[in-house]
Amino acid sequence: EAQVTQNPRYLITVTGKKLTVTCSQNMNHEYMSWYRQDPGLGLRQIYYSMNVEVTDKGDVPEGYKVSRKEKRNFPLILESPSPNQTSLYFCASRQLPGLGSSEQFFGPGTRLTVL
Amino acid sequence: AQTVTQSQPEMSVQEAETVTLSCTYDTSENNYYLFWYKQPPSRQMILVIRQEAYKQQNATENRFSVNFQKAAKSFSLKISDSQLGDTAMYFCAFMIVRGAQKLVFGQGTRLTINP
Numbered sequence: 001e002a003q004v005t006q007n008p009r010y011l012i013t014v015t016g017k018k019l020t021v022t023c024s025q026n027m028n029h030e031y032m033s034w035y036r037q038d039p040g041l042g043l044r045q046i047y048y049s050m051n052v053e054v055t056d057k058g059d060v061p062e063g064y065k066v067s068r069k070e071k072r073n074f075p076l077i078l079e080s081p082s083p084n085q086t087s088l089y090f091c092a093s094r095q096l097p098g099l100g101s102s103e104q105f106f107g108p109g110t111r112l113t114v115l
Numbered sequence: 116a117q118t119v120t121q122s123q124p125e126m127s128v129q130e131a132e133t134v135t136l137s138c139t140y141d142t143s144e145n146n147y148y149l150f151w152y153k154q155p156p157s158r159q160m161i162l163v164i165r166q167e168a169y170k171q172q173n174a175t176e177n178r179f180s181v182n183f184q185k186a187a188k189s190f191s192l193k194i195s196d197s198q199l200g201d202t203a204m205y206f207c208a209f210m211i212v213r214g215a216q217k218l219v220f221g222q223g224t225r226l227t228i229n230p
Contacts, residue, residue: 035218103165
């Protein structure tokens with residue numbers, strides 16, 4: 001089954017304790033990205049990657065890191081989480097436009113609470 | 116900068132009625148995609164319908180159709196014969212086909228279908 005998986009689905013942590021949210025896709029997609037969803041703001045892009053070892057900032061990258069060492073994986077790293085990073089996080093993947101569908105496939109989301 | 120605006124934070128209709136969700140966007144680009152996503156209580160992001168900007172014909176998917184007005188930069192979603200399962204948050208989104216190729220989302224409209 002074609003899918004994007006994220007782990008963990010729920011996480012409660014404390015300020016300053018480093019954490020990683022994993023993301024993996026099995027569709028051989030080139031493009032992967034992370035979004036955060038906050039009430040009244042919709043989803044906003046944090047980071048994206050167009051291929052292995054190619055990553056770039058989105059609209060709200062402060063406080064986050066990513067890496068793309070393998071095509072299928074795109075982890076999101078919070079080195080020192082703060083309460084304003086409490087949010088719902090989505091990983092997504094798709095083919096690059098021109099290579100097929102424009103449809104973006106989303107993971108199930110990770111609910112993060114930073115105390 | 117590209118922006119997407121959904122002016123209706125909440126809407127409520129009776130089952131079997133028709134409902135239209137509004138969306139406007141702002142861009143100077145000419146080549147882009149527009150999307151409507153549904154987010155039920157499970158939080159999963161589900162693609163409802165997609166429109167390529169170069170196509171004049173409005174997209175239709177079963178009970179879901181759009182009214183795409185390119186000059187007015189408007190992209191509304193019409194749900195016919197609404198069902199209880201249509202209750203969800205709906206997001207309008209837009210993606211230009213170059214550069215970061217990110218999805219830009221509106222704030223969302225919470226739609227409730229009443230029995």
